[in-house]
Every structure is written in C-alpha cells, then in structure tokens.
Amino acid sequence: MRFRARCEYDGTDFAGFQLQPNARTVQGELEAALARLNRGERVVVDGAGRTDAGVHAAGQVIAFTYAGSVAAERLQRAVNALLPRDVAIRDLRRATDGFHPRYAARYREYRYTVWNGPRSPLLERTALGVRAPLDVAAMARAGSVFLGRHDFSSFGAVAEDRSPVRTVQAVRVRGAGGLVTIDVRANAFLRGQVRRMVAVLLEVGHGKMDEAELEAALAAGEPALNGAAAPAKGLCLRRVALGRRPVDDKEDEE
Amino acid sequence: MRFRARCEYDGTDFAGFQLQPNARTVQGELEAALARLNRGERVVVDGAGRTDAGVHAAGQVIAFTYAGSVAAERLQRAVNALLPRDVAIRDLRRATDGFHPRYAARYREYRYTVWNGPRSPLLERTALGVRAPLDVAAMARAGSVFLGRHDFSSFGAVAEDRSPVRTVQAVRVRGAGGLVTIDVRANAFLRGQVRRMVAVLLEVGHGKMDEAELEAALAAGEPALNGAAAPAKGLCLRRVALGRRPVDDKEDEE
Known part of the structure; x- marks a missing residue:
C-alpha cells in the first residue's frame, strides 16, 4: 500500500x-x-x-x-x-x-527568516541574525523582480540536461518588530535558489544593490554575487501543495 | 563602575x-x-x-x-x-x-508555551507538546483564580524564614492555531511557582479539575497535584520591569 x-x-x-x-x-x-x-x-x-x-x-x-x-x-x-x-x-x-511527492507537487513555499536586531540566542537555530538595519521596503520592491517565468541560471545549480526555467508565483517580504520574513512560492526551485535569492535581497536591504542591478543579475545567466547564498538555518520548507501540474514544469527542485 | x-x-x-x-x-x-x-x-x-x-x-x-x-x-x-x-x-x-536587579525588579513576566497538536520538532526546544485537545477558555477562566495577593505555599517552595505571599498581577491564557500561551506577571514568584500553576491549568484544560478545586488547592497550603510542575522547556522569563517596589514585597523569586 x-x-x-x-x-x-x-x-x-x-x-x-x-x-x-x-x-x-x-x-x-x-x-x-x-x-x-x-x-x-x-x-x-x-x-x-x-x-x-x-x-x-x-x-x-x-x-x-x-x-x-x-x-x-x-x-x-x-x-x-x-x-x-x-x-x-x-x-x-x-x-x-x-x-510520488516530487511529481505530485504543484508548488512549494519556502520562508526565509532574518532577525534584524541584536544577537538573539532564542532565534539562533531558525533565523539568520543581521545587525545592520535592513531597508525592508526596498527588499519588498526588489523581490517582485523575481516574479514570473525566468531562466534562473544566475540563482541556482541545474544539471546540464535539465531546464533552468522556473516560475516564481509569489515573493513577499515583511518586517515586524525586527523579524523580517521572505516568503517565496514557485512551481519548483533550482538547487540553492531561495538562499541565493535571499543573499541578493539582503544586499538590496543594505543599500548595496538596487532593483536594476538585480534585474541585470537575473538576465546575466552567470552566478549572481559569485554564487553567494544565505545560510541554511534561516530557511524552512513551509508547504508543498499537491495536485496535477503542467508537464513542462517537471523540474528538479531545491 | x-x-x-x-x-x-x-x-x-x-x-x-x-x-x-x-x-x-x-x-x-x-x-x-x-x-x-x-x-x-x-x-x-x-x-x-x-x-x-x-x-x-x-x-x-x-x-x-x-x-x-x-x-x-x-x-x-x-x-x-x-x-x-x-x-x-x-x-x-x-x-x-x-x-541589584533582584531588588530593583518591580515585577516579572513569564510566558509558558504549549503546542496543542501533533508532535512538532521545530517547537521541541521551546514549547511543551500536548496531544489531547485543551479547553483554552476553561484554562483562561481558571487562571483568574490566581490573581491578587495570596499565600502561594501550594504552588512553590519557600525558605522557612521567608514569606510565601506573592501578588499575581496578570494571568492571560490565549490559544491561536494550536499554540497556547500562558502569560503570568507578579511582583515575584516562589521557586517553581509558574510551572506548578501551569501544571494545574493543564489539568483544567483536560477537564480533570475545575475552578472550585483550583481555589481549594490554592487555599490548602499543601502542594497542589503533589507538587507536579510543567516541564522547564516551555517556560521563558520574558521581562523584568525595573523600578522601586514596596518594601514588603522584597521576596525570593523563581
């Protein structure tokens, strides 16, 4: 059974x-x-x-x-x-x-959690601590650049015989009392994709990159920020929605 | 300095x-x-x-x-x-x-967190997992029995030469999506007091004890539930308010 x-x-x-x-x-x-x-x-x-x-x-x-x-x-x-x-x-x-859950998955939702404040031992295992203040509004605006169907070669690893195209359905960046959450939903993700997207959004939050540069990085097809990825501990696979999905979306995922 | x-x-x-x-x-x-x-x-x-x-x-x-x-x-x-x-x-x-923070503390706030749902590894370190459904409304009503100035001998350990009297200023029991939080504020607490109060409130939540029995336990002056205490991992000292407090409230605390 x-x-x-x-x-x-x-x-x-x-x-x-x-x-x-x-x-x-x-x-x-x-x-x-x-x-x-x-x-x-x-x-x-x-x-x-x-x-x-x-x-x-x-x-x-x-x-x-x-x-x-x-x-x-x-x-x-x-x-x-x-x-x-x-x-x-x-x-x-x-x-x-x-x-098979991998092929039955219609979309995946990941949450990345950032604690933007002084060092917090109680959040140590599940959030990335960032001391310098983040511009959450700028991060939220930049996040929308990822929306839609793109070749995500700049943001993830993909086997040579597979497609690097993924469809990002939602990106939501929110800040509340120092806790910044980045929710991303896509049909599937390339390996490391969410953490590389977050690394770039953190650059935006620190004022070191703007939306235009993010768009250029996405179009470049070469590793953005030399492949820098946010640490694993802030990332959580929150939900896998089951159901039929289009044949052309049968891709690897993170 | x-x-x-x-x-x-x-x-x-x-x-x-x-x-x-x-x-x-x-x-x-x-x-x-x-x-x-x-x-x-x-x-x-x-x-x-x-x-x-x-x-x-x-x-x-x-x-x-x-x-x-x-x-x-x-x-x-x-x-x-x-x-x-x-x-x-x-x-x-x-x-x-x-x-000295102990004598400068005007009141203390503790939160006890209960996860009332299936086993949750992500809450393992900071919440007590309880599988059987809790009657949160009954717990909230019963919690108010603790309010005010009482001899808390039934709910904590106290050295022989110290007073067992403490003043509980607030008890708030809330449930949201399976997460039940019990917030307690007092001038000071006896050793183990919050966890013993929580143990009794969980009995109420399971329908094994009612408000009248809780009142009787508080009045009895003997260890309630034979001194049973909720596990330490659900308890967090959230806040210590500083400032002058009345001389007769200089007591030990948890």
Missing part, C-alpha cells in the same frame, strides 16, 4: 533530506524507523524537496510503500514513536499507487 | 541561571566572559531571577561591577564576542552604585 504524509524537521543536526552514506539525513531516519516496523526490510521514502543540510521543514511531503496491512493512524503513531525528536510525520494517509 | 544589561538565553543546555560547581550555568558563562576581559579576575554577575535548568529567558536583567574604564557599547560587543551562541546580552548601560 502506498502512503503519504507531511513531515516536519529541525534541520540543524541533519546533513539534508536526501539519504547519504555516513551522514545523518531525514530520509535516513524515516527509513530506519520504517525498516524497524517492516522486519528489517528497507522501505524507500520519497520526498517532495531535497532540502540541503541545515534547512528546516514544516510541511515537507513524503511517500512510501508499506506492505503490511495497517491503519494509517496506527502506522503514524508507530513511526513517530521510533523517530528522534527533531523529525516527525503527521497527516499520514493512503495515496494512489505510483504517487 | 556598575553596569546592567538585558540577557537572553536558550536554557536547553544550561543547568539554570545560578552558578553551580561542575555544571554549565548562565551566570557561569557570563562571569567567564567578563573574567577574560578583566585579566582573569572574577566579575560577579547578579541576576533578577534564578531561572531553573532548561528555562529560557528573553529579558532577564543582570548587573555587575567592572573596574576598567570602557564605553558600555564596546564592553557589550566584547562580552557578546566571548559568549557562546545560546546566551547574549543587550542594552548594556551604566547603573547606579549598589544596583
């Missing part, structure tokens, strides 16, 4: 979502828990997005095929009881055969 | 604020940083509240006497550069000679 679930994790102590030898990964922990319930046999776990080391998720989507006959609610409880404290699943339910 | 500052810490990896031999404490880290700036000589750090192991603070107040002639801003930068990631100071400024 095919199952899908939402998955939340604190990415701090993970080498990313995707399985790697000799590294602690989210996929590795999920598969280890499921294998224990499956008499030691491996259960392959698929995810909607391959988040990098240190990146968090509140709404990652995962799927796996589990042979045993078990109610979803009971299986979820059993998996969560075996998972470590920094990863959990919820909303586990039956999925159609062949369901 | 006497200085005071606000102090924020993630209490997870601390054995509490107060200095202890062979344990990692907030006071210990602050004094270690200051000693390094003071040619190895100890600088005693006083705090407004002795938070327990695992309890966080966003607005603890500290004070110390530092002999060197140095601008507050520069001293703050130097201290923060030497402190580990889970503790920081801000708003460092000159204080009057003899200023």
Whole structure:
C-alpha cells in the first residue's frame, strides 16, 4: 500500500533530506524507523524537496510503500514513536499507487527568516541574525523582480540536461518588530535558489544593490554575487501543495 | 563602575541561571566572559531571577561591577564576542552604585508555551507538546483564580524564614492555531511557582479539575497535584520591569 504524509524537521543536526552514506539525513531516519516496523526490510521514502543540510521543514511531503496491512493512524503513531525528536510525520494517509511527492507537487513555499536586531540566542537555530538595519521596503520592491517565468541560471545549480526555467508565483517580504520574513512560492526551485535569492535581497536591504542591478543579475545567466547564498538555518520548507501540474514544469527542485 | 544589561538565553543546555560547581550555568558563562576581559579576575554577575535548568529567558536583567574604564557599547560587543551562541546580552548601560536587579525588579513576566497538536520538532526546544485537545477558555477562566495577593505555599517552595505571599498581577491564557500561551506577571514568584500553576491549568484544560478545586488547592497550603510542575522547556522569563517596589514585597523569586 502506498502512503503519504507531511513531515516536519529541525534541520540543524541533519546533513539534508536526501539519504547519504555516513551522514545523518531525514530520509535516513524515516527509513530506519520504517525498516524497524517492516522486519528489517528497507522501505524507500520519497520526498517532495531535497532540502540541503541545515534547512528546516514544516510541511515537507513524503511517500512510501508499506506492505503490511495497517491503519494509517496506527502506522503514524508507530513511526513517530521510533523517530528522534527533531523529525516527525503527521497527516499520514493512503495515496494512489505510483504517487510520488516530487511529481505530485504543484508548488512549494519556502520562508526565509532574518532577525534584524541584536544577537538573539532564542532565534539562533531558525533565523539568520543581521545587525545592520535592513531597508525592508526596498527588499519588498526588489523581490517582485523575481516574479514570473525566468531562466534562473544566475540563482541556482541545474544539471546540464535539465531546464533552468522556473516560475516564481509569489515573493513577499515583511518586517515586524525586527523579524523580517521572505516568503517565496514557485512551481519548483533550482538547487540553492531561495538562499541565493535571499543573499541578493539582503544586499538590496543594505543599500548595496538596487532593483536594476538585480534585474541585470537575473538576465546575466552567470552566478549572481559569485554564487553567494544565505545560510541554511534561516530557511524552512513551509508547504508543498499537491495536485496535477503542467508537464513542462517537471523540474528538479531545491 | 556598575553596569546592567538585558540577557537572553536558550536554557536547553544550561543547568539554570545560578552558578553551580561542575555544571554549565548562565551566570557561569557570563562571569567567564567578563573574567577574560578583566585579566582573569572574577566579575560577579547578579541576576533578577534564578531561572531553573532548561528555562529560557528573553529579558532577564543582570548587573555587575567592572573596574576598567570602557564605553558600555564596546564592553557589550566584547562580552557578546566571548559568549557562546545560546546566551547574549543587550542594552548594556551604566547603573547606579549598589544596583541589584533582584531588588530593583518591580515585577516579572513569564510566558509558558504549549503546542496543542501533533508532535512538532521545530517547537521541541521551546514549547511543551500536548496531544489531547485543551479547553483554552476553561484554562483562561481558571487562571483568574490566581490573581491578587495570596499565600502561594501550594504552588512553590519557600525558605522557612521567608514569606510565601506573592501578588499575581496578570494571568492571560490565549490559544491561536494550536499554540497556547500562558502569560503570568507578579511582583515575584516562589521557586517553581509558574510551572506548578501551569501544571494545574493543564489539568483544567483536560477537564480533570475545575475552578472550585483550583481555589481549594490554592487555599490548602499543601502542594497542589503533589507538587507536579510543567516541564522547564516551555517556560521563558520574558521581562523584568525595573523600578522601586514596596518594601514588603522584597521576596525570593523563581
């Protein structure tokens, strides 16, 4: 039987979502828990997005095929009881055969959190601390440059045989009491794309780059800011919306 | 010269604020940083509240006497550069000679955070997870029983020669999207008082105790729920208001 679930994790102590030898990964922990319930046999776990080391998720989507006959609610409880404290699943339910979260994802929403104030230990794990004041209004204006369908080669890595074109559906930069959040939604993202977009928006916030330069960087097709990316700890995959999506949008994502 | 500052810490990896031999404490880290700036000589750090192991603070107040002639801003930068990631100071400024944050505190505000939903790794360090649904309205009503001046012997530990009387100025229980916050403000608190108050309010939220029983527990003068306390990780000292307070309120606090 095919199952899908939402998955939340604190990415701090993970080498990313995707399985790697000799590294602690989210996929590795999920598969280890499921294998224990499956008499030691491996259960392959698929995810909607391959988040990098240190990146968090509140709404990652995962799927796996589990042979045993078990109610979803009971299986979820059993998996969560075996998972470590920094990863959990919820909303586990039956999925159609062949369901793959990566191809079923209609769009993804990431949030990048910046704490623009004095050093804050309570935000240390989930926000980037920036001391110098940011011009949030300028960042919000510049963010709209990313909207729409673009070749994002300047903002992400892509395999040679894949398209670097992605469609950014929404960019929202907000500031409240020193907390600056950058929400980005796209059909899919290139590897590292959100963190590179944020690195450029922070330059704008510091008055070191303007909208015209951002537009030029996007058009250039060469790594913007020499490929500088904002640190992983401020990034969180908040939501993966499921549903059919156009065939030409089947691309890799962050 | 006497200085005071606000102090924020993630209490997870601390054995509490107060200095202890062979344990990692907030006071210990602050004094270690200051000693390094003071040619190895100890600088005693006083705090407004002795938070327990695992309890966080966003607005603890500290004070110390530092002999060197140095601008507050520069001293703050130097201290923060030497402190580990889970503790920081801000708003460092000159204080009057003899200023002690414990006696200068007019009132303290603590927040206890409960996540009433499925297991959430991103809230693991700063909120208590409660799966069964809580009746937040009942908790809010019951919270008002604590208001005013009471003998809080049923809700905290007190040294024999000290008064168990404290004045609770505000109790506010709010729920929003599964996040339940319990804000309590008092002139001072007995040791463990907030966490024991929260333990009882959670019983009310689960329908296992009502307001009348809470009133009886408060009047009894014996440990309510046999002294059960909510876990430290949900508790945060949010604010210490400075200023003169009545002489008869000079009491110990949590």
